[in-house]
Amino acid sequence: MTVANTETHPVTLPADLRISTPRHHVVIFAGLLGLLLVAPFVLYPVFLMKVLCFALFASALNLLLGYGGLLSFGHAAFFGSASYVAAHAAKVWGLTPELAILLGTGAGAVLGLGIGALAIRRQGIYFAMVTLAFAQMVFFFALQVPFTGGEDGIQAVPRGKLFGLVDLSNDLTLYFVVLLIVFGGLLLIYRIVHSPFGQVLKAIRDNEPRSVSLGYKVNRYKLAVFVMSATLAGLAGATKAIVFQLASLTDVYWTMSGEVVLMTLIGGMGTIFGPLVGAAVIVTMQNYFAGFGAWVTILQGIVFVVTVLLFREGIIGVIARWTKKAL
Amino acid sequence: MTFTRRLLLSAALIFATGPAFAETAVKIGVLNDRSGIYTDLSGEGSVIAARMAVEDFGAAAKGIKVEIISADHQNKPDIASSIARKWYDQDGVDLIVDVPTSSAAFAVSDITREKKKVFINSGAGSADLTGAKCSPNTIHWTYDTWALAKGTGGAMVAAGNKKWFFITADYAFGHSLEKDTAAVVKAAGGEVVGSVRHPFPGTDFSSYLLQAQSSGAQVIGLANAGGDTVNTIKQAAEFGITQAGQSLAGLLIFITDIHALGLKTAQGLVLTESFYWDLNDETRAWSARFAAQHGGKEPTMVHAGVYSGVLHYLKSVEATGGKDSAAVIASMKSMPTSDPLFGKGSVREDGRKIHDMYLFKVKAPAASKGPWDYYEKLATIPAAEAFRPIADGGCPLLK
Numbered sequence: 126m127t128v129a130n131t132e133t134h135p136v137t138l139p140a141d142l143r144i145s146t147p148r149h150h151v152v153i154f155a156g157l158l159g160l161l162l163v164a165p166f167v168l169y170p171v172f173l174m175k176v177l178c179f180a181l182f183a184s185a186l187n188l189l190l191g192y193g194g195l196l197s198f199g200h201a202a203f204f205g206s207a208s209y210v211a212a213h214a215a216k217v218w219g220l221t222p223e224l225a226i227l228l229g230t231g232a233g234a235v236l237g238l239g240i241g242a243l244a245i246r247r248q249g250i251y252f253a254m255v256t257l258a259f260a261q262m263v264f265f266f267a268l269q270v271p272f273t274g275g276e277d278g279i280q281a282v283p284r285g286k287l288f289g290l291v292d293l294s295n296d297l298t299l300y301f302v303v304l305l306i307v308f309g310g311l312l313l314i315y316r317i318v319h320s321p322f323g324q325v326l327k328a329i330r331d332n333e334p335r336s337v338s339l340g341y342k343v344n345r346y347k348l349a350v351f352v353m354s355a356t357l358a359g360l361a362g363a364t365k366a367i368v369f370q371l372a373s374l375t376d377v378y379w380t381m382s383g384e385v386v387l388m389t390l391i392g393g394m395g396t397i398f399g400p401l402v403g404a405a406v407i408v409t410m411q412n413y414f415a416g417f418g419a420w421v422t423i424l425q426g427i428v429f430v431v432t433v434l435l436f437r438e439g440i441i442g443v444i445a446r447w448t449k450k451a452l
Numbered sequence: 453m454t455f456t457r458r459l460l461l462s463a464a465l466i467f468a469t470g471p472a473f474a475e476t477a478v479k480i481g482v483l484n485d486r487s488g489i490y491t492d493l494s495g496e497g498s499v500i501a502a503r504m505a506v507e508d509f510g511a512a513a514k515g516i517k518v519e520i521i522s523a524d525h526q527n528k529p530d531i532a533s534s535i536a537r538k539w540y541d542q543d544g545v546d547l548i549v550d551v552p553t554s555s556a557a558f559a560v561s562d563i564t565r566e567k568k569k570v571f572i573n574s575g576a577g578s579a580d581l582t583g584a585k586c587s588p589n590t591i592h593w594t595y596d597t598w599a600l601a602k603g604t605g606g607a608m609v610a611a612g613n614k615k616w617f618f619i620t621a622d623y624a625f626g627h628s629l630e631k632d633t634a635a636v637v638k639a640a641g642g643e644v645v646g647s648v649r650h651p652f653p654g655t656d657f658s659s660y661l662l663q664a665q666s667s668g669a670q671v672i673g674l675a676n677a678g679g680d681t682v683n684t685i686k687q688a689a690e691f692g693i694t695q696a697g698q699s700l701a702g703l704l705i706f707i708t709d710i711h712a713l714g715l716k717t718a719q720g721l722v723l724t725e726s727f728y729w730d731l732n733d734e735t736r737a738w739s740a741r742f743a744a745q746h747g748g749k750e751p752t753m754v755h756a757g758v759y760s761g762v763l764h765y766l767k768s769v770e771a772t773g774g775k776d777s778a779a780v781i782a783s784m785k786s787m788p789t790s791d792p793l794f795g796k797g798s799v800r801e802d803g804r805k806i807h808d809m810y811l812f813k814v815k816a817p818a819a820s821k822g823p824w825d826y827y828e829k830l831a832t833i834p835a836a837e838a839f840r841p842i843a844d845g846g847c848p849l850l851k
Contacts, residue, residue, distance in 0.1 A: 171534065171537055171538070175534070268623055276624060276625060280555075280559055370533075371559060373528070373529045374554065376530070
């Protein structure tokens with residue numbers, strides 16, 4: 126058997142398997158960017174930054190859940206530890222924000238490697254439970270160690286100067302920096318999903334034994350996507366710490382893991398733009414319904430139940446079905 | 453054309469009436485827990501208290517227009533900080549009051565300082581608010597953990613209860629409460645015979661209570677808060693700890709907790725507060741008005757602190773003739789405070805409000821004459837001794 130024999134002739138792949146970028150995705154990304162560039166002049170920038178950070182967080186989870194088929198119930202661990210590390214770096218070590226965010230992201234990646242290496246050995250509900258257990262350990266760690274400030278969190282984190290030059294205390298300036306980070310993250314996720322690596326990932330998601338039989342080292346792919354997802358979740362958490370000048374237990378608590386799963390499901394699991402929409406919906410609800418107090422969580426629950434009952438693919442998932450386009 | 457004329461006309465009207473009413477519009481944000489464990493001790497009651505302060509001050513007649521808004525911070529620092537930021541940036545809020553839960557209070561304090569507004573804290577406990585983390589824009593009104601430790605610890609030891617045992621929630625707040633109280637106990641000549649830490653939040657306290665019971669201590673100090681304290685007291689009642697001669701000392705507990713527990717369970721508990729509705733005629737009269745608006749519930753010291761703080765703020769707004777934060781705070785610190793609830797007092801340079809504190813003991817059911825008749829006053833801790841001396845706080849503002 127020689128190599129020449131296995132060479133294939135060009136084959137036309139069906140539309141949803143083609144790796145080239147569909148034109149409507151370019152249009153949507155451009156439109157989205159335009160919208161986000163104008164938005165801070167109409168809406169409150171701090172609110173928008175919150176939406177952006179959670180959009181990135183939800184997209185990171187979606188990379189794992191929607192494309193890798195792995196439901197992690199412990200993503201708050203990466204989000205939260207990254208925000209603690211970034212906050213500590215900016216406040217105590219006095220690092221510039223970009224270095225603090227980088228360090229935070231790195232912490233997310235390292236933690237992702239550790240937890241991922243163990244968690245991917247199990248499937249389904251066991252995988253979810255293992256990630257949850259690790260996240261609870263991280264929560265306990267954050268509650269106990271002195272540097273996190275216990276239930277006070279790390280507060281009054283300086284926003285500092287980007288590269289020591291650009292003053293970020295102005296909300297609008299910070300907004301564009303956050304927009305750059307988040308948009309960069311989203312494009313990276315898009316690139317990962319539409320790469321050959323992403324194709325293999327989808328194959329594993331859809332039929333793991335077949336992928337194994339085709340010779341793919343499934344566990345390596347799973348670990349890789351887990352670490353990527355954790356890293357991006359860390360990026361979102363570190364950015365959030367700089368924006369809100371605060372890293373607190375809320376960021377590592379299990380409800381945060383639940384919330385981000387909720388965002389992903391409402392927006393549309395396994396769609397590129399779904400998590401963005403889901404994050405926007407949930408953050409907007411939390412923001413504008415804050416006056417209802419405890420009812421916010423009940424309203425979130427109702428929205429979730431309605432989503433699951435009526436449109437299980439999520440908001441973007443349904444739109445994608447109607448328009449017959451992958452979104 | 454007509455529009456321009458109307459505009460000119462209204463402009464003329466405004467100018468004509470302007471000098472007669474030099475109106476200052478003040479917006480007060482009441483930020484507290486409206487859905488969780490601190491709802492009863494802060495919540496809607498604080499809004500009522502703030503509104504009563506505005507009425508009693510006679511703001512409208514003095515040309516000060518006051519608007520009060522409120523929100524739920526769910527005891528989370530991140531939610532508190534985003535609400536405070538939005539209030540200052542977008543809604544034009546000048547003063548934030550209440551804010552129970554120390555972590556949320558720190559967040560609001562930081563943002564208030566950044567935005568150069570005013571923050572009067574009534575609900576939170578941490579003494580660091582006027583210590584290491586003090587801010588020129590924050591005034592800590594009602595109580596703090598140091599004062600509670602001093603009141604309960606010092607007075608108990610003075611009454612001959614020298615041997616202490618602590619049941620401590622295992623996180624930063626519990627540790628600091630235990631540390632502060634133990635220091636007070638030792639300084640007063642007492643002794644700490646042991647302590648045990650329980651996970652936070654905890655549900656089963658029986659093993660810790662048994663340790664406390666067998667330790668031979670005279671006092672069991674509860675260095676925890678909220679639901680943990682309530683659960684510890686309930687289970688202590690099941691073991692008959694106070695009936696057997698040991699005292700329970702709540703280091704952070706409010707009258708609403710006692711109300712929820714019932715006298716049968718809570719009897720014999722010793723605690724410190726800065727206000728009780730049944731202290732004197734003035735507090736009774738005020739509390740009756742408050743209860744009429746709050747479904748018959750008597751006010752907590754946090755509600756009283758909100759009233760007193762808002763009143764003092766409005767007096768300072770009147771005195772300075774505007775709402776410039778720096779001027780108002782300077783006036784608040786220089787003008788002595790006076791109101792029916794806390795009597796005469798003052799605001800220190802580090803932001804600490806000074807007044808008397810009281811040591812109470814929860815009555816036995818037989819001794820209680822009716823609903824909300826819960827406390828028996830054991831001692832008054834005079835203002836000069838009740839709070840941490842200004843030099844010991846380490847507030848960086850003073851250097």
